[in-house]
Amino acid sequence: MHLDISIEENGSLLSLKGRLDALSMEQFEQAVKSQIEEGSSSFTLDFAELVYISSGGLRVIMNTVKILEKQKRCLVIRNAQPNVYSIFMLTGFDKFIEISQLA
Amino acid sequence: MLENYTWQSIPGTSSCEIYPLERKPDIKSSNSYIIRSEAEFFIIDPGADKEQICQIADVMIHSSGAKKKPVFIILTHCHYDHLKGTQQLILLLGYPCAICIQEIGAEAIEAGDGKFTLSYLYNEKLPEHSVSIRLLEKNDWNLPTKRAVHFGKNAQIILYHEILESSEGKQFLSQSMSVGKSDTIFFYHTPGHSPDSICIRIGELLFSGDLLLASNPGIAGIPGWNKDQLINSLNNLEWLSNQANIQLCTLGHGRALPGNKLSIILQRTILYTQRLDNIVELDLDRVHFLDDYAKNLLDEISELFSVISGKLLSLSYHLESLSEEEEAQKILDKLDIDAIDGFLSEFNKYVNEYSAGDQQEMAIPLKAIQVIMKIKKIFNDDQLKSVINVSLLRRVRWLILDFLNIMQGFREEVLGKSENISLVLIEYLTELQKPVIQDQDFMASSGDENAFVQEMIRRIALRNIYENVEITFTSMIGVPNVYIEKERFCDMMTALFESIVTAGAKRIQVEVSQQNENILIELKSTPEMDFGHVLSRKVQFVERIFMMFGAKLLCKETDHNDRLIIELLPAADCFMVS
Secondary structure: OEEEEEEEOOEEEEEEEEEEOOOOHHHHHHHHHHHHHOOOOEEEEEEEEEEEEOHHHHHHHHHHHHHHHHOOOEEEEEEEOHHHHHHHHHOOHHHOOEEEEOO | OOOOOOOEEOOOOOOOEEEEEOOOOOOOOOOEEEEEOOOOEEEEOOOOOHHHHHHHHHHHHOOOOOOOOOEEEEOOOOOHHHHOOHHHHHHHHOOOOEEEEEHHHHHHHHOOOOOOOOHHHHOOOOOOOOOOEEEOOHHHHOOOOEEEEEEOOOEEEEEEEEEEEOOOOOEEEEEEEEEOOOEEEEEEEOOOOOOOOEEEEEOOEEEOOOHHHOOOOOOOOOOOOOHHHHHHHHHHHHHHHHHOOOOEEEOOOOOOEEHHHHHHHHHHHHHHHHOOOOOOOOOHHHHHHHHHHHHHHHHHHHHHHHHHHHHHHHHHHHHHHOOOHHHHHHHHOOOOHHHHHHHHHHHHHHHHHHHHOOOOOOHHHHHHHHHHHHHHHHOOHHHHOOOOOHHHHHHHHHHHHHHHHHHHOOOOOOOOEEEOHHHHHHHHHHHHHOOOOOHHHHHHHHHOHHHHHHHHHHHHHOOOOOOOOEEEEEEOOOOOOEEEOHHHHHHHHHHHHHHHHHOOOOEEEEEEEEEOOEEEEEEEEEOOOOHHHHHOOHHHHHHHHHHHOOOEEEEEEOOOOEEEEEEEOEHHHOOOOO
16 A cells, blocks of 8 residues: 655645555554654545455554544544445445545 | 475385475475386386476486386376476486376377367476376276286386276276385376376385366366266275375375375375266357456455445444453454455465566466465454345355355256246345344343443444335336346345445345346436446446346446336246256
8 A cells, every 4th residue: 555644734645555454554653653653633534446455454543543532632534535435334434434535 | 195306215114215395285286206216217107397397307317226117207197287398308318218107198199189288287298208108098907917018228127917806896997016125106097187097006105196176166077077087086095095194195286295194194085086067168158258257256255344344344443442352352253354364465466577577377366276275274254244244145155155166066056946026026126225223122121231332333234225225116017027046146236236236326226027037126326327337346247147047138228217127037048956
């Protein structure tokens, strides 16, 4: 998976490209950890080029949500491709994460 | 057991030794074995891996008596993964070797037959081979009990034949030649995996080639595979293993089996093989189909497991936020999410690596089998029924079953019956919109702490995504019956509905009509959507499943809106499974 980090007005933007699964989870976790340590107040994940998210990927997203909630920071997902968006809706993740679809 | 990459005595012989080169099972190359006696060398199946060939040559060159003793390269059968490296090995050794193979195999490789040697699966042309010694010929059944074979410049061996009769009364041909001062090597004709397959015995060591693997998915149905011959051969081998005190049985792929396990494994393999009827032959078209199918299927299974795991994670999150940490953990314990994710990621990585490099046909489907079998072992849908919608669990089960059946060589067929599609859809749509959890059940449970927690779990877990979606149904009267397997068909409809609802549909219209002879199920949504885009990667897979019912899936664009159409044939026109 390819991961770009940039800083936006309202926090960190992580753009994921490829697959978030068992092989790339650790890379994602490290990136989030580094941004938290740098004091980022909110996180936006751009999924425009993320083609698949596995159960492991969902787990790291959930762990990230829990960590950020404790610190009163928020996580938003934008531009999810239809199949990825569908997974978030079917699993009920949309109840605790703000997520939007790719237009 | 055999110790790899080292010389060791062969039990039951006076002075023979073996050097095994056993590898992790793969499609690329078979195992190889070097045998030495006081008077000769035998190499059983050189294999197809360059490194392995170099290793064999190196061991031979450094072995005492090298270049002075004759070398016999014995092929258990003519498949490419067992013989590809033969010529390279002879070149590296630098002196002639006698290639020995059963008569039918000799004909195949001397004719350069890409089909029976399976070199077509490796996209390669079979190199030229000249066979020195044809074993177990048809004429040997009739000739006197021995035959002299001349080979090379002035060399000769004597082959002794015997017709053996197993306990089932089946006769099979056995042949032997002297080894060293006082040992003997035996060859047995055991067709089934291929017409020329043989087993080899020296002392208490048996080499079975691919015989015990011959019924595996992706192997049964290859050109030359024959179910009846295979069963006979397996029975004969079982009889032989009891007669000859076999201590160890080597396989073409994977580690050797202890002799005391051989009988039970053979019996299991026989029972399994007996159930293989109407296997489709594994020609190149089918291999391409399986390659495509395996990738599609693993994509679909990956998504389903993401959904199942995500539901469990989501449920555990809600329980944790309600301070039910223990219940939250119990939910996560119902499925080893990380293990399944690992298996599926492993497959995806494999596909990418093989797409980038040399591709051996069947590599992907065979890898997919491995992954599916691992998942099947740990996926316990009984544990999950209380918290995951049964339709979702059923879809996973169907996918696994379909895949293994198709890989096995069974045709894609459904055991359906003639159904009134309108009645099927009315029943299905009513069930779809029924609330899973009744409010009164939830309220009634509040007096019992444990019951309340369990009801709460079900309420969160089995939330119905259709509760705020309006679904309407209309049907033309007098539409002919269709041929479907109701449960499978409805599960596929669920797959479509889930995609449409999660894409934001607030209203879905379902309409049944007849056009010419075909029955149409038309889906329209509000707001309108591009169904091709909504279904995206699923389309190919869903199309394939509907094809099993003789149905077509069409995404049609019209002036007014987009529609999804499922076109079915009337039951009277469908292929009926007897």
